[in-house]
Amino acid sequence: MPQSRAGAGFTLIELMVTVAIVALLASIATASYRQYLRRANRVDATTALLRLAAAQEKFYAQNGQYADGAAMAGAPPAGLGIAGTEHGYYTLAIELPAGGPAVGFTTRATVDPDGAQADDVDCWVLTIDQSGLRTASARDGATGAAITERCWR
DSSP states (O other): OOOOGGGTOOOHHHHHHHHHHHHHHHHHHHHHHHHHHHHHHHHHHHHHHHHHHHHHHHHHHHHSSOOOGGGSSSOTTTSOOOOSOSSSSEEEEEEOOTTOTTTOOEEEEEEOTTSTTTTOGGGOEEEEETTOOEEEEOTTOOBOHHHHHHHHO
16 A cells, blocks of 8 residues: 655655745845835934924024024024934934025935945935925935935835
């Protein structure tokens, strides 16, 4: 009487196919998870930029001009009281236009190249100005509405 295959177990080929399928699914899941983390970590930049913009408006109401980068970390009312992003994934900067500090400002969050967000080449720089205009650019300098939409969502 021939032995049934059900009691014999798995062959080496069946086991290797199963391992290959599991490895493929794990690599897809890891890449998706990393993309999710990059997107979640962008909140560090967007939150800091919105806080900076609000602090700039308050500073303007009190002083009649916007604060420059030197006053960013200083305590209010002489400064904005914002030294950096909460998690440190980005570095912050304030740029004033050629017309002077009473005209406007642009706040900029740039990925820290040595930080945890350094592989986020799609959203390397995020900005917001005095009118609330939000922009974003990739590491290679590419800009556009699609990039801004993706980075600020």
